[in-house]
Amino acid sequence: MKSRIPRTASHFPSSRVRAARRWRLPLLASLLVGACQAGPREVVNVYSHRHYDADQLLFDRFEELTGIGVRVVTASADELITRLEREGETSPADLLITVDAGRLHRAKERGLLQPVGSPELSSVIPENLRDPEGYWFGLTQRARILAYAKDRVRPEELSTYEALAGPEWAGRVLARSSENIYNLSLLASMIAANGAEVAEEWAAGVVSNMARPPQGNDSDQVLDVAAGVGDVAIVNTYYVARLLNDGDPAARELASGVDVFFPNQDGRGAHVNVSGAGVTAHAPNAGNAVRLIEFLVSEEAQAVFAETIFEYPVRPGVPWAETLHSWGRFRPDPLNLQRLGELNSDAVMAFDRAGWR
Amino acid sequence: MSPLGPGGRILLTPWTAATLALVALFLLPLATIFAGILGEPSDTWRHLASTVLFDYAWHSVVLVLGVGLLALVLGITSGWLVTTCEFPGRAVFAWSLVLPLSIPTYIMAYTYAAIFGHTGPVQALLQVALEPETTAGLRTGLMSLPGAAVILALALYPYVYLITRASFMKQSGGILESARILGRSPWRMFLGVALPVARPAIVAGVTLVLMEVLNEYGAVRYFGVTTFTTGIFRAWFSLGDAAAAIRLSGCLLLLVFALIVVERIQRGRARFDSGPAPARPVVRFQLAGWKKWGAFLACGIPVLFGFIVPVAQLVTWGLGAAAEVADPRFLRLTVNSFALGLVAALLAVTAALVIVYSVRLAPTAVLRLAARASSLGYSIPGAVIAVGILIPFVWLDRRLAPVLSQLSGSPAGLVLTGTAAALVFAYVVRFLAVSMNSLDAGFERTCANMDESSRSLGVAPLRTLLRVNVPLLRGTLLAAGLLVFVDVLKELPLTLILRPFDFDTLATRAFQLAMDEQVARSALPSLLIIAIGLIPVVLLTRLMEGDRGGDGEAPAGALAGVHPAGITRT
Numbered sequence: 001m002k003s004r005i006p007r008t009a010s011h012f013p014s015s016r017v018r019a020a021r022r023w024r025l026p027l028l029a030s031l032l033v034g035a036c037q038a039g040p041r042e043v044v045n046v047y048s049h050r051h052y053d054a055d056q057l058l059f060d061r062f063e064e065l066t067g068i069g070v071r072v073v074t075a076s077a078d079e080l081i082t083r084l085e086r087e088g089e090t091s092p093a094d095l096l097i098t099v100d101a102g103r104l105h106r107a108k109e110r111g112l113l114q115p116v117g118s119p120e121l122s123s124v125i126p127e128n129l130r131d132p133e134g135y136w137f138g139l140t141q142r143a144r145i146l147a148y149a150k151d152r153v154r155p156e157e158l159s160t161y162e163a164l165a166g167p168e169w170a171g172r173v174l175a176r177s178s179e180n181i182y183n184l185s186l187l188a189s190m191i192a193a194n195g196a197e198v199a200e201e202w203a204a205g206v207v208s209n210m211a212r213p214p215q216g217n218d219s220d221q222v223l224d225v226a227a228g229v230g231d232v233a234i235v236n237t238y239y240v241a242r243l244l245n246d247g248d249p250a251a252r253e254l255a256s257g258v259d260v261f262f263p264n265q266d267g268r269g270a271h272v273n274v275s276g277a278g279v280t281a282h283a284p285n286a287g288n289a290v291r292l293i294e295f296l297v298s299e300e301a302q303a304v305f306a307e308t309i310f311e312y313p314v315r316p317g318v319p320w321a322e323t324l325h326s327w328g329r330f331r332p333d334p335l336n337l338q339r340l341g342e343l344n345s346d347a348v349m350a351f352d353r354a355g356w357r
Numbered sequence: 358m359s360p361l362g363p364g365g366r367i368l369l370t371p372w373t374a375a376t377l378a379l380v381a382l383f384l385l386p387l388a389t390i391f392a393g394i395l396g397e398p399s400d401t402w403r404h405l406a407s408t409v410l411f412d413y414a415w416h417s418v419v420l421v422l423g424v425g426l427l428a429l430v431l432g433i434t435s436g437w438l439v440t441t442c443e444f445p446g447r448a449v450f451a452w453s454l455v456l457p458l459s460i461p462t463y464i465m466a467y468t469y470a471a472i473f474g475h476t477g478p479v480q481a482l483l484q485v486a487l488e489p490e491t492t493a494g495l496r497t498g499l500m501s502l503p504g505a506a507v508i509l510a511l512a513l514y515p516y517v518y519l520i521t522r523a524s525f526m527k528q529s530g531g532i533l534e535s536a537r538i539l540g541r542s543p544w545r546m547f548l549g550v551a552l553p554v555a556r557p558a559i560v561a562g563v564t565l566v567l568m569e570v571l572n573e574y575g576a577v578r579y580f581g582v583t584t585f586t587t588g589i590f591r592a593w594f595s596l597g598d599a600a601a602a603i604r605l606s607g608c609l610l611l612l613v614f615a616l617i618v619v620e621r622i623q624r625g626r627a628r629f630d631s632g633p634a635p636a637r638p639v640v641r642f643q644l645a646g647w648k649k650w651g652a653f654l655a656c657g658i659p660v661l662f663g664f665i666v667p668v669a670q671l672v673t674w675g676l677g678a679a680a681e682v683a684d685p686r687f688l689r690l691t692v693n694s695f696a697l698g699l700v701a702a703l704l705a706v707t708a709a710l711v712i713v714y715s716v717r718l719a720p721t722a723v724l725r726l727a728a729r730a731s732s733l734g735y736s737i738p739g740a741v742i743a744v745g746i747l748i749p750f751v752w753l754d755r756r757l758a759p760v761l762s763q764l765s766g767s768p769a770g771l772v773l774t775g776t777a778a779a780l781v782f783a784y785v786v787r788f789l790a791v792s793m794n795s796l797d798a799g800f801e802r803t804c805a806n807m808d809e810s811s812r813s814l815g816v817a818p819l820r821t822l823l824r825v826n827v828p829l830l831r832g833t834l835l836a837a838g839l840l841v842f843v844d845v846l847k848e849l850p851l852t853l854i855l856r857p858f859d860f861d862t863l864a865t866r867a868f869q870l871a872m873d874e875q876v877a878r879s880a881l882p883s884l885l886i887i888a889i890g891l892i893p894v895v896l897l898t899r900l901m902e903g904d905r906g907g908d909g910e911a912p913a914g915a916l917a918g919v920h921p922a923g924i925t926r927t
Contacts, residue, residue, distance in 0.1 A: 045859075051873055073859045074869070078594035086751050090758050090771050106597075177581055179591060215500045215581040219874050223475040227493035250476040348596065352408035357583060 043069040044288035047084065048097040049077040050275060054308045062295045068288045077103035077181070084112045084280060094283035095292060097139070099275045100181045102188065104136040105341020113278040116290055124297050125314050128334060129274050138274030139296050140311035143332065144186050145270055146261040147240050148232040149225050158261045161190065161271070164232070165205025173209040174221045174230035178351035182218070182236055182273065187350060188343035189271045189335055196346055203354035214357050219243060226254040241310035241323040262330035269331035273340065274314065372715035372818060373724060379708055380727040383734060383786050386745025390610060393603030393748075401598040405605075409583065413605070416502060417584045417612060420577070421567050423506030424513065428566045431510060431659045432517025433559065437547060438652045440525040441533070443641040445649065450656040452898040457663030458515040459890035461847045461864070463575025464883045465512045466505070467871035468667040470579060473499045478670075505580045509573065511663040513566045519897075520562035524555040534640075543642055557624045564620040571613055572738040574850035575868050585609040586850060589740045599748060606741040613736050668887065674880035681881055690882060694862040697777060698845040701784035702792075702838035708785060709792035709837065713800060714822055717808070732790035739851035742783050747855065750779050780855040787851065788844045792837035799833030800826070836896070843893050846886055 048055070051074045059070035073080070077098040084091055084107065096113065098104050107113050108131065115134040122130070129138035146158055157168075164173055176183065190199040211230030221233035222240055243255035262270040277296065279289045295301055302313040307321045398406075438444070439451045457465075473479050473496045483492040498504060525533075528551055536546045552559075574586040583591075585605055593602035644652050681687055712731060716724045734742065754771040761772065773779050804826055811821040827834070849864050856865060863882040870879035 051869070071859055076594065078597075079853075082594055082597065086747075086774060087771055088755065090754075090775065092775075179595060212497050213501070213581075215497070217872075217874060220475075224493060224497070227475050227480075228488075228490035229493045229497055248476055250481070254475055345596070349404055349408075352404065357412075357581070 041069050042067060042285070042288060043071055044094045044285050044292050045092045046070055046072045046095045046097060046292070047080040047093045047280075048072055048074050048095075049080065049099045049103070050074070050097055052309050054304050058296065058301050058304060061300075062292060065295070066288075066291060068291065070292065081107050081110070081112065085110060089282045091280060091282050092284065093280045094285045094289040095277055096280055097275070097277045099142075100185055100340070101136070101138070101274050101276060101337035102181065102185050102340040102344045104131070104276050104278050105338050106344065107278060108135040109341070112281050114281045114283065114286065116279050116286075116293075118290055118294065120294050121290075121297065126316070128336065129314050130276075131278075131338065136276050136278035137293055137297070138276040138314045138337070139293075140275045140302075140305045140309070141272050141314055141332075142182075142236045142238060142275065142311055143262065143270050143272045143330065144182055144234060144236050146232050146263055147222050147225055147235050147258050148261055149228070150257055150259050152228075152231045155259070155261055158232070158263065160264045160267065161186070161234075162194070162202060162264075164234075165202045165209065169209045169232065171209065171211055172231040173206055174211055174224050174233035175206065175214050175356075176217060176221055177214040178203075178348075178356040180217075183234070183356075184344055184347045184351070185273050185340045186234070186271050187347040188340045189333055191343045191346055191350070192335055192339045193268055193333075196350060199347075200350040200354055203351055203356050207354055207356050222258055223251075223254055226257045237312075237324070237327070238310035241321065244323055245310070245321075260327055262327075264333070265331050268335070269333040272312075272332040274337060275311065370715075370719065370818075372711070372718050376712050376715040376724060377727055379712060380731040383708075383731045383789060385749060386742045386783075386786060387610075387733070387737070389745040389748050390603055390606050390741065393600060394607040396600060398604065399598055399600045401592065401596050402601040402604050405588070405592060405601055409588070410608075412583055413585050413588045414608070416577075416582055417571065417609070419502060420506055420509070420573075420582070420584060421570050421612075421616075423503065424509045424570045425563050425567055427506060427510030428514040428517050429559070429563055431514035432562065433521050433552075435514075435656045435659060436518045436522035436525055437551065438656055440522055440529060441543070441551075441641055442644050442652055444644045444652040446653055446656070447641075450660065453660045453664070454518050454656060455515045455894050455898050456660065456891070457512050459887050459894045460512055460664065460667060461575070461849070461886060461890070462509055462512045462569070462573055463579065463849055463864075463868055463871075464671075464879075464886065465663075465667055466508050466576035466579045467868075467876050467879070468670050468883070469508055470496075470500060471876045472666070472670055500580045502580075502582050505577055505582050508576060508580075509570055510566075511659065513569050514659060514663070516565045516569075517559065517562040520558045521555050524558040525551055528554055537640075560620055560623050564616055567616055568613065568736050571609060571616075572740075572850070574738075574740055574853075579871065585612070586738055586740045589744060590850075590854075593744070599744070602744050603748075606738075606744050609738055609741055613738070617736060668884075671880045671884050671887070674877040675884050678878055678881055681878075687881060690861055690863050690866050691885065693860060694846050694864070697781065697784070697862065698842040700777075701781050701788065701845045702841040704781065705785045705789050705792045705841045706796075706834055706838045709789060709796050710822070710827075710834070713793060713796045714818075714826065717800060718818055728793070732793050734786040735788065735790035737787070739783075739787060739848060740854065742787050743851045743854035746779055746783050746786070747774060750774050750782075774855070774857075776857050777860065780852065780857070783851050783855055784841075784845050784848065787848070788841045791840045791844060795833055795837035795840060796830070799830050799837075803829050803833065839896075840893055843890055846889055 046059075056072070059072065063069055073093075075083075077096075077100065080093075080096060080098075081103065084093060084096065087093070096104070096107055098107075104113070113135045116137075117134055121137050122134070125137055129141065130136065146161075146164075148155070148158060163169075178184065178187075187199055187203060190202060194202070211224075216224070218235040218239040219242070221235050222243055224230055225233045237260060240255065240258060240260050243251050243258075246252050246255070264270055277293050279286050279293075283289050297315050299315065299318055302315045302318040305311045306313045306318055306324065310321050310324060312320070312324065435450065435454050439447055439454065471477055475493065475496065479495065480489075480492050483495070499508075532550055532554060533546060536550045541549065572586070573584070574590070577584050578587050578590070585608055589602045589605045589609070592598050592605055712728050716728050750773045751771075754773050754775070757772055773782075807829065808821050808825050811825045812818060816824070846862075847864060849868055852862055852865050853868070856862065861869075863886050867879040867882040867886065870876065870882075
């Protein structure tokens with residue numbers, strides 16, 4: 001009996017469990033000593049809201065070119081910002097990548113980013129797509145546009161975002177939840193253009209025109225248009241492009257019934273936003289982070305964004321995917337993207353008051 | 358032997374002290390929430406209160422009522438039929454009705470969303486006969502509050518099924534037999550005798566279901582239904598206001614406590630987990646004609662839609678992505694999940710052992726109350742626990758970091774929130790009750806008075822524990838650990854909030870893939886979670902089947918293990 005005592009507490013019989021235990025100690029140790037000690041290898045730690053396989057391939061390519069390992073945490077930008085705040089000076093993160101300029105601005109406002117002076121970046125990226133003080137840089141552009149059913153809507157019937165609140169669209173508009181950052185930034189751009197009151201009235205008007213309560217993501221809106229749940233949806237361009245190029249023939253077939261319309265072309269232009277990156281305030285590997293941004297706006301990387309993820313490149317002269325070409329050039333809203341961040345909370349509250357779930 | 362000193366004063370033994378310290382630690386998240394509620398409300402909170410708070414409350418309540426009702430209907434019907442009637446497939450249904458318990462609700466939700474999706478099998482099938490507009494409406498209908506209620510009920514009804522079935526089984530030999538001899542029709546027997554007797558059990562079962570509903574995050578988030586839990590995530594992350602998140606947590610806790618109180622009141626002094634098992638095997642009604650097939654459907658539908666359909670869909674996807682099993686990233690997810698589960702299980706079982714044993718040493722009112730309080734964690738939604746832990750831990754980390762940097766000479770990271778430490782602690786808080794209930798039952802069943810005898814022979818309590826109880830309880834300890842392990846593997850909201858840098862688990866990865874419209878790729882982690890979730894379910898059903906005329910405790914005891922929150926804690 002006596003000899004058995006010390007073993008009992010940790011007496012796990014199966015070999016699988018034992019195998020897992022062999023992992024446990026090194027794993028825990030690495031966790032505990034963890035995040036701060038990078039080891040001998042050069043690394044850059046990335047907090048990213050983007051989660052495309054193409055991104056991972058680009059990171060691998062970067063490592064191949066520079067020998068700098070890229071470690072990525074993916075989560076929503078809100079979670080990442082909360083985490084950066086929490087971690088403060090001890091944060092292991094070097095680079096914050098979001099899918100919206102508003103969040104980058106929020107990070108800047110909260111002192112989570114640092115300015116970068118890179119002649120390379122300032123020369124490649126157009127001025128309106130980066131922070132004037134170098135706190136963040138746009139990597140790709142996305143336009144939030146209208147996707148409509150070819151068989152039920154003539155493009156002449158479409159004009160502006162504002163017009164979607166009109167009575168002729170009753171029961172025909174599809175949109176996703178107001179929690180979504182793309183919608184928040186769109187409303188922020190409308191607040192900037194028309195004032196808070198008009199923008200809130202617009203939101204309420206769209207809510208009363210909705211074919212169903214907001215649900216699903218951008219792809220769902222497009223597919224719902226295709227399936228006839230509603231006639232027009234507010235979505236980002238690349239979701240439509242992705243469906244048109246989907247591996248599943250059923251999805252391609254459905255999406256072929258949908259076309260895109262760039263609104264407000266006679267006015268301020270279609271709402272655009274960027275997916276961008278900023279070096280964190282306490283980045284342990286700030287130099288590597290800058291090199292990664294520079295790589296991501298290189299011709300090689302920009303072409304990957306444009307051709308496989310169907311985003312618009314920020315670097316001029318990079319070839320677009322065929323689908324993007326077919327839609328042609330459009331007039332983007334020249335609004336300084338920083339405003340999207342500044343007006344974000346106003347947009348949240350306006351959506352809540354308008355009853356846009 | 359008596360723990361009381363002269364005059365009934367409690368002696369502060371090391372055991373008592375250890376237990377009280379542990380319990381205080383485990384109550385930390387609750388304390389954080391209560392302290393936060395007392396503070397001044399923020400502007401964000403005022404905005405939420407004047408706009409969306411009512412929606413959150415309304416949706417949560419409707420979901421609770423809807424899921425509760427559906428789970429009752431599914432669970433009681435199938436439980437009654439399987440116990441008292443004979444019809445085709447009965448023996449198979451008896452165990453397979455429990456299977457949906459192995460599928461986490463969020464996996465059920467996104468699998469069904471895809472099945473009903475625009476390019477999914479259901480639409481393709483229906484569009485042979487119907488217009489696409491009509492069939493598209495189906496998906497729109499599913500991704501809604503009522504849709505979420507149906508999905509949650511399919512995943513959660515087994516709690517009601519298990520516990521009512523156990524109750525019906527106990528009655529069947531005695532009361533039901535008498536009612537039958539007195540010439541009652543089966544229908545009157547069910548309404549007049551079986552249901553009233555089983556009521557406390559049924560309510561306890563449905564209370565478990567409802568606690569799971571209030572804890573729900575993944576499924577409602579995926580369907581776009583706003584509830585208190587999604588509100589907590591939103592207030593905290595989108596609006597950046599932890600104080601508002603705390604207040605929402607407080608609201609949610611009120612609902613939880615209301616549930617517990619209602620359950621206690623209706624139960625009164627009734628006990629439903631005791632009493633002997635039926636002495637004779639049940640004589641079942643032989644169903645014929647349409648009744649036979651009606652019963653088959655009533656049991657077949659929940660099994661089909663609660664388990665077979667979603668698993669079949671996941672397997673189909675999984676086969677397409679089978680090569681990814683060898684992917685080092687998938688391996689890392691598995692290792693992460695297993696490591697977390699093992700460490701949390703070890704700690705939870707150890708803590709439970711200390712607490713249960715010290716109550717046994719000194720069953721004073723204070724200790725009993727403390728033990729009960731420490732098992733509260735199970736009824737507290739994961740998101741609330743995360744909020745309650747993160748805030749004090751961050752505060753502590755901020756102060757620890759400079760000290761540690763000084764000591765180590767290099768910049769130190771966040772020891773608690775930057776590592777899995779906070780996460781593991783949160784798991785222990787949330788799942789302690791799981792291990793405590795198993796151990797409670799185990800001590801009663803296997804140790805009897807042996808430890809008392811040992812101590813009365815002058816052996817110190819620690820030695821007694823290690824040399825007498827632990828060897829006797831080996832099976833129970835393993836079972837308790839296994840249950841915690843499985844729960845940790847399935848857990849989502851807490852893990853999403855507290856997981857450290859560059860750290861994903863099977864659950865978080867599966868959910869994120871599904872959220873990113875790559876639901877087919879979530880199949881492998883989802884299937885692995887389900888497969889491991891099946892282990893306790895299979896053990897449980899085997900216990901139930903092997904229980905005929907046995908010691909009578911197994912079903913209730915095992916159920917308590919699978920689902921603890923208060924069932925056997927009378």
